[in-house]
Each structure stands twice: as structure tokens, then as C-alpha cells.
Amino acid sequence: MTYSYKPLLLKAFFRFADDEGKAQFSDIVDYFDKFYKKRRNNGLVAEKKGSIYSSNNCSKKQIENNILRFPFKRFYDMNFMEISCNQKYIYLTPKIYNRLSKSDIEYILTVCDTKLDEYYRNV
Numbered sequence: 739m740t741y742s743y744k745p746l747l748l749k750a751f752f753r754f755a756d757d758e759g760k761a762q763f764s765d766i767v768d769y770f771d772k773f774y775k776k777r778r779n780n781g782l783v784a785e786k787k788g789s790i791y792s793s794n795n796c797s798k799k800q801i802e803n804n805i806l807r808f809p810f811k812r813f814y815d816m817n818f819m820e821i822s823c824n825q826k827y828i829y830l831t832p833k834i835y836n837r838l839s840k841s842d843i844e845y846i847l848t849v850c851d852t853k854l855d856e857y858y859r860n861v
Contacts, residue, residue, distance in 0.1 A: 742785060742857050743809035745850035746773060751819075751828060752843055759835030760827045767801045783861050 739745075750769035754761035774784040774791035785791040790800050806821075810828065813819035820829045829835075838846075 739853060739857055741789065741808065742854055743805070744812065745853045745857075746770060747805065747809040747813070748846060749850050751830065752847060755830065755835075759830040759832060760822075763802070763805075763821070763825055763828050766805065766828060767798055770801050770805060771796070771798065783858065786861060 746769075747766065750766040751761050753769065754765040770791075774796070775794075777784040778794065790796045790804055802825075806825075810819060810821065814821070818831060818834060820831060821827070822829070830838075
């Protein structure tokens with residue numbers, strides 16, 4: 739894992755996903771913004787140097803572009819996620835989302851937390 743982006747995208751997605759497996763992209767952007775601001779405000783490393791999240795001057799547009807360019811693109815390329823034409827919603831592909839149980843989602847979130855903990859121990 740090069741950056742913290744992928745597990746954070748999954749955490750944000752499942753936090754805001756509705757029963758159809760879609761989440762508003764703006765909610766995910768806000769989640770990213772709050773996560774990294776909280777780390778900086780608590781004196782913790784937000785992300786590696788050079789990342790937009792290392793700075794207090796990160797705009798919502800930069801966050802949108804970063805999410806689309808890195809973690810979302812990877813999941814999109816693997817046919818796990820899609821985005822609406824107007825970029826308002828991010829979807830987990832129905833054939834994946836419809837197979838997930840609550841315990842599957844809880845497990846995914848636990849793995850994400852573990853990966854984030856490991857990542858930040860090594861940054």
C-alpha cells in the first residue's frame with residue numbers, strides 16, 4: 739500500500755452507501771477532508787510528504803481529483819466501482835454489492851482499519 743487512500747475510500751464508501759450500493763461523492767470527499775485534517779490537528783502525520791493532504795491548503799476540488807485519480811481508478815479498473823456520469827455518486831458494482839452481507843462489510847472495515855494502522859506505523 740503506497741498511500742492510505744484505498745482503505746480510506748472503502749471506509750468512506752461503506753459509511754455513506756445506501757441500500758443500492760451508492761454513496762454521494764461529496765460525502766466521500768468530505769470524509770477524506772475531515773480524516774486528514776483531524777490527523778494534522780492532532781499532531782499526527784496526515785500522509786507522506788508531497789501528498790495534497792500534507793498541507794492545510796488542500797481544496798475540495800484537489801481532493802475530488804485525488805480520489806478519482808488514485809483509489810477510485812484502481813477499484814474502477816478492477817470492475818469493483820463505478821461513478822455516475824455527473825460524478826454525483828460512486829457505486830460498488832451491483833454483482834459485488836448484492837453479495838455482501840453485513841458481516842462481510844464489517845470484516846472489510848476491520849481490514850481497512852488494520853491496514854491504516856500498519857500504514858501509519860511505517861510512515
